[in-house]
Every structure is written in C-alpha cells, then in structure tokens.
Amino acid sequence: MGRAVCLCSGGLDSTVAATIARRSGMDVYLIHVSYGQQAERREIEAIERIADAIGASDLMCSRIDLFRNISALTTQGARIPRGEEVSLDSESTPPTWVYCRNTVLLSMAAAYAEYLGAHSIYVGFNAEEAMSYPDNRPEFVEQFNALLEKAVASFSRPPKVVAPLVDMRKKDIVRLGADLKAPLELTWSCYLNGEIHCGTCGSCQHRRRGFVEAGIPDPTEYQH
Template sequence: MKKAVVLLSGGLDSTTALYLAKSQGFEVYAISFDYGQRHDKELQCAKNVAEAAGVKEHIIVKTNMDAWGGSALTDKNIDVPEGDVNRTDIPITYVPARNMIFLAFAASYAEKIGAQDIFIGVSEVDYSGYVDCRQEFLDAMEQAINKGTVCGVEGRKIKINAPFINMTKAEEIKLGMELGVDYSLTWSCYKGEDKACGVCDSCLLRLKAFKEAGFEDPIEYKEEK
C-alpha cells in the first residue's frame, strides 16, 4: 500500500486532509507538532483524530518555536486579537515560517518510511492571509525537498498534496461529511479554553464555513458573532 505523511494539527483542515488521504488508498502516517503553542488542546484533538481514523502511526515532534515568539500563538505576552474575516494585512497569529518548518520535518519522516506523498490542509481561499498557505510557496518547498533528499535526487520524488488549496472551507466541510469526518473531535480556536471563543479569526472562519455548508458545528462556543 502506498504511504502518505499527513500534517495533523487536530483542526478542521488537517483532519479532513487525513480522511481524504485514507479515502485515496494511502496508508496514513500522521505527524503533529508540539511547537510551543499557547495551549495543547488542538494537540490532544490530533491524538483523538489519529486514533479514531486508525492511522498506521502518529508521531508528535517537539520543538521550541516559542523561544523566539513573534506570534500570538507562541508568545503569551501577545494577546490573541478578535478576528476579522475581511482583513488584508498579515495577522499577529502568523507563526514565522511555521509551515516551512513543519514540511521539512514531514519530508524527513516521509523519506525514512518510504512515503512519496505529504498532505497539508492549507487553502488560498478561506484563510487568514498566511504567506505559507499559498501554492507558490508549496511548489518552491516541494522543489527544495526533492533537491535536498536522497529519494528526490534518485528519482523517488516527494509530492506535497494540498487538496483544499482552491476550495472554500464550506466545500471542504461538505467533502469531510461525505468522508465520515467527526468534526466534534477537532479544535480550531486560537485559545485553549473549555469552549471555543467564537471571535478569533479561526473561529470566525470555521463558523462561517459550517453555516455556508449547511451543517451545525458540533463543538461548543462561548459566543458567536
């Protein structure tokens, strides 16, 4: 069976990507990151999703990206702001080069296990303006991976799959429902409280997507705009 490494945060996008990879016949190896984020709720959700989906292996890589901070997600001295789905600037929740770092780890893992596919659940349509969620970046990263790995140089190239890059989150949720994704196991809020805040960028995008898809979001919120 062909193998795939799936970047699994425990959020809506990565969970849907995992189920899509499984539906395409891949033996799934999930990789998650304890990178110094302000809470571990999403990481616990990643563990629950991996177990529910029956992945072949789930590993958690521990890094310390909070050592230099620079983001509301890794620096507890920076407050998570209220969201704005119409913003045009890069929000303070952007973590410097996060997807570049994550994909580098995923490539190393993929080379070790003999996987030629990496799945990442990013989108250029419904997202928070992060520069490392663009197809242009993914193409460049894939090229770098295949120039910097033995498997790539020998012709066993690694492909970065971003199946939702041109999809709205609503379209993604509809697909996830068809695939049997249990979204009650996922977490998207930037805050790690008992209930999702309902007002950060990630919550707003998630709530908007479920409404447009015609489904009720199964997680609880403190408030909704």
C-alpha cells in the first residue's frame, strides 16, 4: 500500500485518521509540530505513545517559532475561553485561532512526504471544527491538493492530502475510533498543559460531548 505521512497533534481526530491509514496497510510516518502551543509538552508525550500503539514506522517531531505569542493558544499564560465562554456550535473564529496554521503545517508534511516518496498525507480535519476553523473545510483540502500538483519536482509524484473525517462530527469520530480500536485513551485534546485534561476549554468540551453523544465510555480524566 505504500507510505503515508500523518500530520498528528496527539489529539483525538488526527489519531483516528492515522489509525485509518495504518489499518489500510500503509506504512505510517507521523509528523508532529511544536509551534508554541501551551500544551506542547503533553502533546509530545501523547504522540510518542500513539506512535508505538499504532505501529508507526517513524515519528518526526519538528519545532517552529513562527506562531509563538501571536494567539491565545501560543502565548504561555494567555487566557483561553473556558466553561460557559465556549460556544460549541459557533461559526465565529475563537481567540485560539492560529494564523494560517494548517497551511504551514501541511506544507511541512508535504515536504516530508515528497522526501519519503509517500503518496498520501492524512489529516484529522472534521466538520465540527470546520464550523469555526476555515482550514478544516473540504474546499481547503481541495485547493491545497491543487497547489501540490504544481509544488513538487518534475521527478516526484505529488502527495495528496486525505481527510477521511472531513464530513464527520466528533461523535462519529469517537465511534469510528472505537470500531478501529484506535488508542483514544492515549490522546491529548486539552489546550492547557496540566497533568490531566482541564475539562472546560473548547477542545475538552468538544471531546466530552463527542463521547457522550457517541454513547462510548470516555477514558479521559478531567479536572472539572
């Protein structure tokens, strides 16, 4: 089946996407990018365990400073909306938006894929996050793939971004992950850097609701 690069945060969605690639028989090469996010330490710990659990062929951890201190998500100690300040079905972009993040991270993954000769780049983009994050939408994937057709050397085959969850909400992703026996219990979703999930930030609330609506027991320990 060949090789697949999987852009993984260590969170629920990208882990399920990587598991799909692995279950389809591909050799999976995970790439995780530290870009100043408050939960950087926890994400790295999670992705290292996930790589072992799914039998990834390799894990590349990269670091960039482009986004540091330009978003609530990438400014240490910055206030992140929590509790009732979070609207799970809002279509407005929250202060945790990181400017053009997926464009930059996918470009890095594409460079890695071209080097490896991988034909696919798996991502965890999904319909729930696409409501407020435009770089999770199908048209973004389509346009990025069109760019890749013109972006690689003449002797290379352009890799293609594959977003298997792009039409799914969190409950559907949880159900699929459970069916695939993805290591959901190892994933880290929280925007913060605590020892356990805070339970009240937007990402934690989406995660909690996903498990509840899916009717799947949530293996996550929450502070609140």
